[in-house]
Amino acid sequence: MGRRHPFVLRLNQLSEFSDADLQSLDDLIELETTVKRRCDLVVDGYEYRKLCFVEDGYAARYKLLRNGKRQVITTVLPGDVVGLPGSFFQKAHYSVVAITELRLQACSITDFVDLCYRRPQFALALSWLAVQEAVSYGEHIVDIGRRTPIERVAHFLMELHTRLSLVGRARGLTFELPFSQELMADALGLSVPHVNRMLARLRADGLISVIDHHVRFHDIERLRLLAHFQTPDVTRIPPAQASARTR
Amino acid sequence: MGRRHPFVLRLNQLSEFSDADLQSLDDLIELETTVKRRCDLVVDGYEYRKLCFVEDGYAARYKLLRNGKRQVITTVLPGDVVGLPGSFFQKAHYSVVAITELRLQACSITDFVDLCYRRPQFALALSWLAVQEAVSYGEHIVDIGRRTPIERVAHFLMELHTRLSLVGRARGLTFELPFSQELMADALGLSVPHVNRMLARLRADGLISVIDHHVRFHDIERLRLLAHFQTPDVTRIPPAQASARTR
DNA sequence: CGAAATTTTGATCACGTTCAACTTCAGTGG
DNA sequence: CCACTGAAGTTGAACGTGATCAAAATTTCG
Numbered sequence: 001m002g003r004r005h006p007f008v009l010r011l012n013q014l015s016e017f018s019d020a021d022l023q024s025l026d027d028l029i030e031l032e033t034t035v036k037r038r039c040d041l042v043v044d045g046y047e048y049r050k051l052c053f054v055e056d057g058y059a060a061r062y063k064l065l066r067n068g069k070r071q072v073i074t075t076v077l078p079g080d081v082v083g084l085p086g087s088f089f090q091k092a093h094y095s096v097v098a099i100t101e102l103r104l105q106a107c108s109i110t111d112f113v114d115l116c117y118r119r120p121q122f123a124l125a126l127s128w129l130a131v132q133e134a135v136s137y138g139e140h141i142v143d144i145g146r147r148t149p150i151e152r153v154a155h156f157l158m159e160l161h162t163r164l165s166l167v168g169r170a171r172g173l174t175f176e177l178p179f180s181q182e183l184m185a186d187a188l189g190l191s192v193p194h195v196n197r198m199l200a201r202l203r204a205d206g207l208i209s210v211i212d213h214h215v216r217f218h219d220i221e222r223l224r225l226l227a228h229f230q231t232p233d234v235t236r237i238p239p240a241q242a243s244a245r246t247r
Numbered sequence: 248m249g250r251r252h253p254f255v256l257r258l259n260q261l262s263e264f265s266d267a268d269l270q271s272l273d274d275l276i277e278l279e280t281t282v283k284r285r286c287d288l289v290v291d292g293y294e295y296r297k298l299c300f301v302e303d304g305y306a307a308r309y310k311l312l313r314n315g316k317r318q319v320i321t322t323v324l325p326g327d328v329v330g331l332p333g334s335f336f337q338k339a340h341y342s343v344v345a346i347t348e349l350r351l352q353a354c355s356i357t358d359f360v361d362l363c364y365r366r367p368q369f370a371l372a373l374s375w376l377a378v379q380e381a382v383s384y385g386e387h388i389v390d391i392g393r394r395t396p397i398e399r400v401a402h403f404l405m406e407l408h409t410r411l412s413l414v415g416r417a418r419g420l421t422f423e424l425p426f427s428q429e430l431m432a433d434a435l436g437l438s439v440p441h442v443n444r445m446l447a448r449l450r451a452d453g454l455i456s457v458i459d460h461h462v463r464f465h466d467i468e469r470l471r472l473l474a475h476f477q478t479p480d481v482t483r484i485p486p487a488q489a490s491a492r493t494r
Numbered sequence: 495c496g497a498a499a500t501t502t503t504g505a506t507c508a509c510g511t512t513c514a515a516c517t518t519c520a521g522t523g524g
Numbered sequence: 525c526c527a528c529t530g531a532a533g534t535t536g537a538a539c540g541t542g543a544t545c546a547a548a549a550t551t552t553c554g
Contacts, residue, residue, distance in 0.1 A: 090480040117487040123370030130377035137384035145436035189392035233337040
């Protein structure tokens with residue numbers, strides 16, 4: 001994992017990490033691998049004790065209900081961690097499936113925790129990442145609970161664009177969208193035909209265009225208004241001893 | 248905060264905390280206070296840099312949309328932390344309002360982070376708590392996105408019961424429910440009349456009874472089936488050096 | 495005790511689901 | 525090279541659920 005690795009980019013947005021820090025993280029990596037599309041990385045109900053740092057590709061975290069319906073909890077993008085939250089429970093609560101081919105580095109959760117004891121900034125980074133995850137889920141709750149279908153779709157697209165931009169995977173107002181409308185429907189709590197209609201409407205209104213699984217925003221301000229989109233603004237982790245003398 | 252404090256109970260479910268550990272946590276507390284019902288503790292859009300450990304009372308984390316609708320993200324119970332996630336951003340993304348009178352202990356987030364550098368088990372505990380928060384939000388997404396109204400209400404009640412039990416605030420199959428139907432409607436993405444109907448149905452079907460804001464489960468197995476409820480099973484944090492010699 | 499908040503009930507109707515048919519496209523093997 | 529297959533996208537029609545609005549009943553609280 002070089003300085004260019006999207007997960008390292010995210011770490012550096014949170015705090016200072018020295019080369020030694022990153023080296024000790026690198027030492028934990030037991031496995032570097034690619035996963036084919038449609039493959040499940042994590043399966044609901046099974047034990048999972050790893051953290052996988054996604055270098056490239058898209059995935060989705062989801063839950064299958066008894067009635068056959070599926071709810072996509074969140075999308076997994078480069079720089080995200082598979083196994084967060086799965087590895088913090090006896091059994092994973094959600095499955096994670098690769099949407100495109102996925103490249104990732106894996107380490108055991110216990111090794112990572114051990115690193116956290118030795119270098120607390122990793123534990124704090126883990127907290128911050130988990131909090132980001134929680135807030136992202138929170139936005140998703142607002143989406144599904146109280147936004148209209150058109151707003152949901154717009155919000156979904158804007159969130160993807162923002163998250164991809166943070167790890168350098170968006171080209172200006174354009175980004176790759178390899179998700180099927182079925183997956184988006186399962187993410188947004190809508191039916192496939194309705195997602196289709198809403199996407200068509202966004203196109204007809206001149207807000208977006210979609211070419212070859214690539215989305216381009218044409219009027220990001222109107223989109224932001226429509227979606228009620230609020231750009232996330234994480235604080236950096238306060239450095240050690242920052243408040244030592246105030247106590 | 249004695250050993251009996253619901254937040255300390257949650258800490259101890261996660262890891263070993265010595266008296267010295269807990270004392271150093273206690274030393275951070277700047278304020279012990281009560282908040283009256285209907286008062287906002289955190290306000291969406293404003294900076295918030297504290298952690299408040301709830302000793303007693305109920306609150307709700309919510310977001311107000313431009314169209315006047317409200318989405319309740321999650322309920323806040325004894326043992327929960329106000330300021331998680333709000334204090335991890337420049338500006339809080341959600342508001343938190345007291346539903347009943349609330350008793351809590353507050354410390355500054357920077358002081359807590361400083362403690363995390365000195366005693367990494369607090370940083371790890373923070374991670375675990377944030378992950379629990381995320382998974383709870385995830386369940387809420389499934390609730391709103393893919394469950395029927397009756398299932399949502401049932402799931403909501405079961406989750407409350409489980410969380411209260413974990414901090415000793417449920418009496419067997421009975422627990423206090425001080426939330427108005429309006430709040431539940433805003434949590435579950437339903438209208439008030441429909442929440443009312445669904446509660447009436449649960450009562451008519453002999454699954455629950457409600458007396459004086461106290462819910463009692465009569466057939467928890469049928470409820471669990473109806474709600475697709477899965478009891479959360481957090482793992483404890485691996486102790487330090489657990490994996491040292493394997494690397 | 496009076497005012498306000500909350501719960502309950504009912505009627506109507508719009509929205510989004512469901513189901514079905516059809517199109518387009520990519521991949522595969524004859 | 526083209527027929528075949530399956531997945532994904534698109535469109536339309538009918539239905540049913542849950543929202544909306546309104547109003548009464550009940551409870552809570554100042």
